[in-house]
Amino acid sequence: MRIPEAKDPVAALRTALPEAVLYAKDFRGETTIVVHPQHLVAALQFLRDTPGLVYNFLSDISSVDYYPEPPTEQRPERFAVSYHLLSMLYKRRIRVKVFVAEDEPEVDSITSLWPAANWLEREIYDMMGIRFRGHPDLRRVLLAEDWDGHPLRRDYPLGYEQVQFSFNVEEIIKHKPLAEE
Amino acid sequence: MGVSAKLGNLGVVTTTLEQAVNWGRTGAMWPLLFGLACCAIEMMATQASDYDLSRFGMELNRASPRQSDLMIVAGRVTRKMAPVVRQLYDQMADPKWVISMGDCASCGGVYNNYAVVQGVDEIIPVDVYVAGCPPRPEQLIHGIMTLHERVKGERISQWA
Secondary structure, rough: OOOOOOOOHHHHHHHOOOOOOOEEEOOEEEEEEOHHHHHHHHHHHHHHHHOOOOOOOOEEEEEOOOOOOOOOOOOOOOOOEEEEEOOOOOOEEEEEEEEEEOOOEEEEEEOOOOOOOOHHHHHHHHOOEEEEEEOOOOOOOOOOOOOOOOOOOOOOOOEEEEOOOOOOOOHHHHOOOOOOO | OHHHHHOOOOOOOOOOHHHHHHHHHHHOOOOEOOOOOOOHHHHHHHHHHOOHHHOOOOOOOOOOHOOOEEEEEEEEEEEHHHHHHHHHEEEEEOEEEEEEOOOOOOHOOOOOOOOOOOOHOOOOOOEEEEEEOOOOOOHHHHHHHHHHHHHHHOHHHHHH
């Protein structure tokens, strides 16, 4: 069987789904396509199933919180979710990125395309608080079920105890919640 | 005809009940088979042939909290693990003791963050703290000896 010629993913996606692509950029040989959240599933399915692209392996899903910085034209919202795809046929990678609004952090789940996305999306929900529409079982995966908040958000407090030195140890011990028998 | 005439000179030792019981408690103090992080490796080394914790009557770690007297908290306790540690402690039968092994168990160590309990004494009462990251087996043995001295000094009125 002849393997079809490899296509340029950005041009192919722009031709097939022109309304989906916000912009694309290249940085040190890595291609990133920023897509509109409404067309995320369609764009990923196109990248996976089109001959000449065949990004058939979902390496990872990651999320970003740009909290203290104000939004810009390139980065319109506070959160972003990145999908890292690998084409095992053409031995190349691509990153697909969507921006997620702060007041309603929700994107479509891609568990219908890759079942492996299940726990990756649960982890992002757990640590970053971004919900996934259509996920079959969106529970916390790392932290305890009754955990308050989402710790990887930039506005989450880092620790909850001062470091003890000889000058402040008595003050800290005074407020330490020691256990009873 | 007394006992000594029948059996020969037994040699009589007089002691108090307190001392006899405390001697028995220190002579066979069984730890709970329970390690949380890298400190557990040093705890295993302490029990292995080089350092040989069985010299102090601790040759076996019981895998059940019902059969153990001593809990060695070896490693950092995460907030997800904390209820489990507390439940294991509650399941241990009296008398029971706790050694907090290493910096992480004692005060959080380098993990001063949201996920780690800043000292296991926030969830269970601790008798002896062993410093070190991780403590060498000698240090852990010293901590156990310190606990033994403490147990030997216990009075009847303090017995649970």
